[in-house]
Amino acid sequence: MKTVFERPHALIDKPLHYCPGCTHGIIHRLVAEVLDELGIEGTTVGVASVGCTYNSYEYFNCDMVQAAHGRAPAVATGLRRSLPDRTVFTYQGDGDLAAIGTAEIVHAATRGEKITTIFVNNAIYGMTSGQMAPTTLVGQVTTTTPFGRKPELHGYPIRVCEMLSTLEGAVYVERVAVNTVANIRKAKAAIKRAFLVQQARLGFSIVEVLSICPTNWGMSPEKALEWLGDNMIPHYPLGNFKNVTLPSEAPAAADNAKE
Amino acid sequence: MDHQIIFAGFGGQGILSMGRFIAHAGLHEGKHVSWLPSYGPEMRGGTANCNVIVSDEEVGSPIISAATALVVMNQPSLEKFESYVEPGGVIVLDSDLVPVRPAREDVRVFALPATKMAYDMGNATFAGVILLGKLLAETGVVRFDSFEAALKGILKPKKHYLIPQEMEALKAGAEY
Amino acid sequence: MGEKILMKGNEVIAEAALRAGCRHYFGYPITPQTEVAHYMARKMEEIGGTFVQAESEVAAINMVYGAASAGVRAMTSSSSPGISLKQEGISYAAGAELPLVVIDIVRCGPGLGGILPAQCDYFQMVKGGGHGDYHNIVLAPQGVQEMYELVVDAFNLADKYRNPVVVMGDGYMGQMMEAVEFRDEEKIERVAKPWAACGSEMKRPHNTITSIYIEADVLEAHVNHMYEKYREIERTEARVECFNCDGADVIIAAYGTCARVTRNVIKDAAKLGVKVGLIRPITLWPFPKAAFEKYAEVPKGFLTVEMSMGQMVEDIKLALNGRNHVSFYGRTGGNVPGQKDILGEVLKIARGEGGAEK
Numbered sequence: 100m101k102t103v104f105e106r107p108h109a110l111i112d113k114p115l116h117y118c119p120g121c122t123h124g125i126i127h128r129l130v131a132e133v134l135d136e137l138g139i140e141g142t143t144v145g146v147a148s149v150g151c152t153y154n155s156y157e158y159f160n161c162d163m164v165q166a167a168h169g170r171a172p173a174v175a176t177g178l179r180r181s182l183p184d185r186t187v188f189t190y191q192g193d194g195d196l197a198a199i200g201t202a203e204i205v206h207a208a209t210r211g212e213k214i215t216t217i218f219v220n221n222a223i224y225g226m227t228s229g230q231m232a233p234t235t236l237v238g239q240v241t242t243t244t245p246f247g248r249k250p251e252l253h254g255y256p257i258r259v260c261e262m263l264s265t266l267e268g269a270v271y272v273e274r275v276a277v278n279t280v281a282n283i284r285k286a287k288a289a290i291k292r293a294f295l296v297q298q299a300r301l302g303f304s305i306v307e308v309l310s311i312c313p314t315n316w317g318m319s320p321e322k323a324l325e326w327l328g329d330n331m332i333p334h335y336p337l338g339n340f341k342n343v344t345l346p347s348e349a350p351a352a353a354d355n356a357k358e
Numbered sequence: 359m360d361h362q363i364i365f366a367g368f369g370g371q372g373i374l375s376m377g378r379f380i381a382h383a384g385l386h387e388g389k390h391v392s393w394l395p396s397y398g399p400e401m402r403g404g405t406a407n408c409n410v411i412v413s414d415e416e417v418g419s420p421i422i423s424a425a426t427a428l429v430v431m432n433q434p435s436l437e438k439f440e441s442y443v444e445p446g447g448v449i450v451l452d453s454d455l456v457p458v459r460p461a462r463e464d465v466r467v468f469a470l471p472a473t474k475m476a477y478d479m480g481n482a483t484f485a486g487v488i489l490l491g492k493l494l495a496e497t498g499v500v501r502f503d504s505f506e507a508a509l510k511g512i513l514k515p516k517k518h519y520l521i522p523q524e525m526e527a528l529k530a531g532a533e534y
Numbered sequence: 535m536g537e538k539i540l541m542k543g544n545e546v547i548a549e550a551a552l553r554a555g556c557r558h559y560f561g562y563p564i565t566p567q568t569e570v571a572h573y574m575a576r577k578m579e580e581i582g583g584t585f586v587q588a589e590s591e592v593a594a595i596n597m598v599y600g601a602a603s604a605g606v607r608a609m610t611s612s613s614s615p616g617i618s619l620k621q622e623g624i625s626y627a628a629g630a631e632l633p634l635v636v637i638d639i640v641r642c643g644p645g646l647g648g649i650l651p652a653q654c655d656y657f658q659m660v661k662g663g664g665h666g667d668y669h670n671i672v673l674a675p676q677g678v679q680e681m682y683e684l685v686v687d688a689f690n691l692a693d694k695y696r697n698p699v700v701v702m703g704d705g706y707m708g709q710m711m712e713a714v715e716f717r718d719e720e721k722i723e724r725v726a727k728p729w730a731a732c733g734s735e736m737k738r739p740h741n742t743i744t745s746i747y748i749e750a751d752v753l754e755a756h757v758n759h760m761y762e763k764y765r766e767i768e769r770t771e772a773r774v775e776c777f778n779c780d781g782a783d784v785i786i787a788a789y790g791t792c793a794r795v796t797r798n799v800i801k802d803a804a805k806l807g808v809k810v811g812l813i814r815p816i817t818l819w820p821f822p823k824a825a826f827e828k829y830a831e832v833p834k835g836f837l838t839v840e841m842s843m844g845q846m847v848e849d850i851k852l853a854l855n856g857r858n859h860v861s862f863y864g865r866t867g868g869n870v871p872g873q874k875d876i877l878g879e880v881l882k883i884a885r886g887e888g889g890a891e892k
Contacts, residue, residue: 140734140736141733141734141735141736141737142733142735143733144603144604144731144732144733146600147744153746154746154748156742156744157742159740160740161733161734161740162731162732162733162734162740162741162742163731163740163741163742163743163744164599164600164603164731164742164743164744165630165742165743165744165745165746166596166599166600166626167596167599167622167623167626170592170593170596170599170623173588173592173593173594173596173597173599173600174596174597174599174600174603175600176560176586176593176597176600177558177560177596177597177598177599177600177601177602177603177604177608178600178601178603178604178731179600180558180584180586180597180601181558181584181600181601181604181605181606181608181732182604182732182733185732185733202589202590202592202593203589203592203593203596205589206588206589206593210586378540378711381540381711382540385538385539385540385713390713391540391712391713392710392711392712393540393710393711393712394706394709394710394711395709395710397565397566397649397650397705397709398648398649398650398868417712417794418794418795418797418798418801419791419794419795419797419798419873420677420706420710420712420791420794421706421791421794421795421870421873423798423872423873423874
């Protein structure tokens with residue numbers, strides 16, 4: 100009998116602690132599938148951050164380091180500089196990356212650290228029960244914007260990919276979503292490419308994944324997926340913001356392939 | 359012998375380097391030495407000083423409370439540090455830069471027109487070394503040959519051509 | 535041993551770290567320790583090590599956290615306000631049991647304070663500083679030669695106990711030049727780090743570096759484990775110099791620059807017929823309680839001299855547990871207790887007039 104679907108080896112066989120309908124499970128799986136496909140589980144170190152994914156180290160089968168809130172890119176910098184032949188990734192939420200850890204992500208990117216960041220943007224703080232995130236949309240109700248986010252009171256949401264793509268050190272910047280099967284497939288392709296960019300030591304790579312939080316958005320998972328498509332994608336357009344040619348795609352490599 | 363010497367003046371006069379030369383020369387002679395620079399807010403005001411100890415015994419405090427000698431290259435430094443010199447101690451000053459003489463009568467004062475002498479020698483930066491010549495002659499803190507060895511140790515090789523002239527300046531100060 | 539060379543304390547720190555096998559330095563500029571970074575920037579590039587000028591003190595300590603997680607010897611250096619910012623990372627490293635070295639060249643505070651020397655970081659380094667139940671091992675050199683030796687020891691101790699080690703000197707310790715004699719070869723005590731997160735090669739279960747323990751009993755067990763380690767450190771690693779203490783009338787307790795000034799005071803007092811001893815803690819944690827217990831009955835009592843409002847004096851009182859009187863003399867703001875002023879305090883105590891209290 101042919102196996103057509105199985106748990107990636109890089110994902111530990113263990114019930115996830117995430118709420119029902121949360122898309123972290125999908126994104127974890129995509130990262131694990133990429134580690135499997137590239138055969139790098141044994142040579143990769145992941146950095147878990149603070150937020151709902153604080154214990155993602157319990158799910159990934161590669162070596163993991165738990166970082167303080169917002170500091171994952173700094174911790175990853177220390178790891179990557181010490182382990183030149185390894186692959187290092189951070190897995191961070193929007194509060195971790197775009198609020199308390201803004202300095203760390205900006206400077207890791209501008210230094211062109213050879214790390215990959217998986218940035219999960221669900222426009223809300225999940226772990227601490229639904230407060231405004233730096234990526235909360237204007238008008239969105241949270242426990243700290245009970246009457247909706249008002250620019251005059253709370254400012255505007257940050258577009259992380261657009262901001263980071265202005266930095267020379269960030270060479271691969273892409274925004275994806277996990278609201279439809281087609282988008283999930285694109286998300287995986289982007290994550291894989293981000294790791295390949297790191298392996299080629301081309302610079303900093305980041306994939307922003309638009310995600311949902313049914314619990315704190317106060318919606319059913321189906322409704323939340325719809326809401327993502329209707330509200331988040333218009334503000335956070337999907338696509339590539341910055342790309343780079345991989346060694347395998349260089350004209351010389353293509354010529355060699357022909358021969 | 360325990361030499362406790364304060365060097366003081368404006369930033370840019372080479373005050374800290376003068377102290378370094380003496381400390382290096384002392385080490386060359388196998389003495390115990392320490393060099394403690396001022397690095398506080400006064401540096402921002404353009405003054406510099408350092409405490410140098412050259413001793414036969416292990417150096418206790420690197421901070422000088424009673425100086426055996428004071429080398430000064432501006433008026434405010436003389437006023438600030440004059441009282442630190444112990445009776446019988448030595449004050450060496452550049453009379454071109456320190457117009458008002460020390461009030462103390464229980465110390466030995468040597469006033470040299472070091473800036474003018476340095477100009478006459480063709481290199482204004484020698485003023486400090488000229489003063490050091492007098493310091494060496496009067497206190498014997500380090501020997502001349504040790505001083506030369508310190509210059510060789512500290513100056514970059516491309517500056518070594520200056521050493522004979524520096525030694526001339528040192529002698530000129532000693533003999534003034 | 536090689537020849538004696540004249541070097542600045544801050545440069546010796548960097549050279550000592552390199553000699554101890556540290557190839558990963560992360561820092562942020564702050565007076566009066568910046569020469570450490572200058573030296574590292576030059577040398578690391580020459581030898582192919584890592585020097586990163588971080589975006590912040592917070593980032594720097596977390597880079598060290600990452601490098602230590604990978605199993606390499608890593609270090610950062612700063613001065614008091616920068617150390618305040620690093621406390622988060624130090625607490626995490628203590629919780630995650632990571633071996634790393636932090637240099638603190640102390641300047642006067644609180645707040646931005648000033649850049650002149652002080653010892654007012656005693657509380658934040660010795661008593662924690664960051665959140666939670668933990669200890670740093672804290673080493674306090676009294677000069678450039680000892681700075682070298684203690685920085686090398688710091689890396690060995692960090693690896694041995696999987697714990698942050700702090701080398702704390704005041705601004706003068708960093709800025710002054712003295713002779714230093716480097717060994718031909720360092721005594722580097724390499725320990726295996728099977729716990730490091732450096733890639734499993736699929737040959738072992740994956741490693742996790744973490745300080746999070748959500749279950750109460752699990753975290754309590756972890757804290758108890760850390761405290762068993764701390765008790766062992768207290769039993770075996772306390773270091774102290776007792777100078778001139780046998781038969782002394784008065785004993786001064788001081789470390790760093792204050793201990794150096796005290797050596798002159800001891801000579802001055804001897805000329806006046808008063809015998810003064812010095813107890814100089816070399817490890818501020820573990821605190822060398824035994825030395826104070828040994829000399830607890832010194833006839834005229836103790837005088838603690840600090841460049842603070844009296845932070846170490848509390849540990850001395852705890853060590854003596856009421857068995858003798860402890861006077862205190864301190865200066866702040868970047869001032870150093872003067873030789874004559876300390877002598878004055880000593881003479882008052884020797885005459886039985888009593889010294890000032892904290």
